[in-house]
Amino acid sequence: MISMKKNIEVKNIIVKCAADKFTPVGLVLGLYIILHGHLSPGGGFQGGVLVASSVILIYLGYGNDTLKKTFNIEFLRKNEAVGAIAYSFFALVGIIFGANFCRNIFYKTGNIGDLYSSGTIFWMNFSVGYKVLTGVGFLILLMVGLLHSDSSSNH
Amino acid sequence: MANSIVILNTLVIIGILLCAFLTVYFENLLSSIIALSILGSFTALEFIMLHAPDVAIAEAAVGAVLSPVIFIVALRKVKGGERR
Numbered sequence: 001m002i003s004m005k006k007n008i009e010v011k012n013i014i015v016k017c018a019a020d021k022f023t024p025v026g027l028v029l030g031l032y033i034i035l036h037g038h039l040s041p042g043g044g045f046q047g048g049v050l051v052a053s054s055v056i057l058i059y060l061g062y063g064n065d066t067l068k069k070t071f072n073i074e075f076l077r078k079n080e081a082v083g084a085i086a087y088s089f090f091a092l093v094g095i096i097f098g099a100n101f102c103r104n105i106f107y108k109t110g111n112i113g114d115l116y117s118s119g120t121i122f123w124m125n126f127s128v129g130y131k132v133l134t135g136v137g138f139l140i141l142l143m144v145g146l147l148h149s150d151s152s153s154n155h
Numbered sequence: 156m157a158n159s160i161v162i163l164n165t166l167v168i169i170g171i172l173l174c175a176f177l178t179v180y181f182e183n184l185l186s187s188i189i190a191l192s193i194l195g196s197f198t199a200l201e202f203i204m205l206h207a208p209d210v211a212i213a214e215a216a217v218g219a220v221l222s223p224v225i226f227i228v229a230l231r232k233v234k235g236g237e238r239r
Contacts, residue, residue, distance in 0.1 A: 033212065041208035041209040041211075041212065042208075042209060042212045043209070045213060046209070046212040046213045046216060049213065049216040049217060049221060050212075050216050052221075053216060053220050053221065056220065056221075056224055136221070140224070143225060143228045144228065146228075146232070147228050147231055147232055
């Protein structure tokens with residue numbers, strides 16, 4: 001335990017540099033997986049979880065204070081509902097245009113293999129990804145905040 | 156070629172079983188959580204070998220990153236579960 005405390009500054013620098021390097025990579029990979037959900041493996045859920053894991057990296061590198069300054073927890077809580085409403089809306093578009101619920105329409109635009117070639121599937125993937133990244137980010141922020149509020153009140 | 160794939164598959168399954176055994180075997184709960192995280196990584200590899208990259212991404216994100224973090228937060232909240 002004592003030898004761990006001696007090296008804690010060096011460890012902080014290493015963890016902070018790793019968080020600096022891996023957070024943009026995780027964000028770009030997650031957004032790529034969300035946006036290319038109809039073309040490549042993955043989709044809204046997988047990309048959303050990858051984007052939300054950058055919250056963990058920011059917490060590991062910069063601590064709880066920066067996390068509270070960076071993210072607004074109420075904003076995330078409200079925008080999870082916005083994602084659910086957006087998914088329901090894009091699913092209801094199928095009924096409005098004379099087909100069943102969750103039906104893919106407007107899929108004849110663009111060439112096969114393009115980014116905008118899948119009609120409403122693209123937007124449904126995007127809204128699922130938005131819901132998952134705000135929901136999982138809210139979950140992580142809630143648990144980290146719970147941890148820090150409890151430890152500060154006990155000591 | 157097919158033989159090497161079979162050998163690799165067997166090694167990954169042995170790794171999964173070993174990590175599952177170590178998760179139950181360790182008495183230190185932090186070691187147990189780390190073994191569970193490695194188990195998630197091996198499971199993601201196995202999903203890639205079974206041609207399911209879709210599930211593999213979800214398993215690598217949830218099983219190797221998200222659930223160990225939640226477990227570690229819970230472990231720190233009960234302060235190791237030993238002294239009380």
